[in-house]
Structures are given as C-alpha cells and as structure tokens.
Amino acid sequence: MEELRKILASGPSFVGLYLLLMVPTYILPYLGSNSLVANATLAAADAASSDVSGLNLLLFVHLACLGGLVLLAWLRGSLVAKTWIVALPIIAAVFDIVPGLSMIPLVPTALHITAIVVGVSGTPIAKSDL
Structure with missing residues (x-):
C-alpha cells in the first residue's frame, strides 16, 4: 500500500491510474454489465439450475x-488533505449501477472529472504532517 501511495503522490500518475480504471466503466455497460434485465435473467438461470454458469462476470469487473x-x-485525498473527495467516485458509482439513476446522463462523468481536478489541484503533504 505504501508503494501505491508513493505513486499517487505524483499528479500525472493519479490521473493516469484514475483514467485507466474509469474508461472500462463506460465500455462495460454496452456489454451488459449494469443491465437489470441481463442480471435478473442470469440470476434466474442460476436459481433454476445447479450450475453456477449464469454469473455476470462483467458486473463484477465493473464493480x-x-x-x-x-x-x-x-488514497489521493489522504495525500492532499482532502479526504472528502472519496465521496465523488462513491456517488458516481451509485449513479452508474443503480437502475433508474444509471439512465441520467453525464452525472458520473461530472463527478469523476471533479475528483480528478480536486485530486490533482491538491499538493501532497509531507508524511510527517499526516
């Protein structure tokens, strides 16, 4: 975990890692990762058979x-003394996964961009100040 904190102390590294994990959250829904119908169908298939082949693995990748x-x-929020920024991807995840809320466009995007901007705008504090 300490190695990850060192990597995230650099703003460009934070942005790169954040984008690396953010891009799949825009691609996976097109493959059915957060589809209520697909997940309900696969859950019903699991309940009807003794086989566990109906799990939607894309949902787990998305999560x-x-x-x-x-x-x-x-981690970046704790490095720049803005721990509240963790709320932004949490709210974005809710808008990304919850049926109905996932139909509202651009809310997760705005929250992710805000998290990136706030995370990069902060200056990492010294470890002795933690």
Whole structure:
C-alpha cells in the first residue's frame, strides 16, 4: 500500500491510474454489465439450475473498477488533505449501477472529472504532517 501511495503522490500518475480504471466503466455497460434485465435473467438461470454458469462476470469487473476508483480517490485525498473527495467516485458509482439513476446522463462523468481536478489541484503533504 505504501508503494501505491508513493505513486499517487505524483499528479500525472493519479490521473493516469484514475483514467485507466474509469474508461472500462463506460465500455462495460454496452456489454451488459449494469443491465437489470441481463442480471435478473442470469440470476434466474442460476436459481433454476445447479450450475453456477449464469454469473455476470462483467458486473463484477465493473464493480472492481468502481472500487478501484474509490480506493484511488481515498488514497489521493489522504495525500492532499482532502479526504472528502472519496465521496465523488462513491456517488458516481451509485449513479452508474443503480437502475433508474444509471439512465441520467453525464452525472458520473461530472463527478469523476471533479475528483480528478480536486485530486490533482491538491499538493501532497509531507508524511510527517499526516
């Protein structure tokens, strides 16, 4: 974890890692990762059979990317003394996954851009100040 904190102390590294995890959250929904119908169908298929082949793996990849964004924002926020920025990817994840809210365009994008801007605009504090 300490190595990741050192990497995130650099603004461009934070932006690169954040974008690396953010881009799949825009591609995966086109493949059905947050589709209520697809997930309900696969859950019904799981319930009807003894096989566990109906799990929607794309949903778990999507959730892992969103969790990674939350982790990055939390670590960068603690480095720049703006721990509240972790709320931005959390709210973006809610708008990305919850049925109905996921139909509202550009809210996750605005929240992610805000998290990047706030994270980069802060100056990393010295470890002795933590």
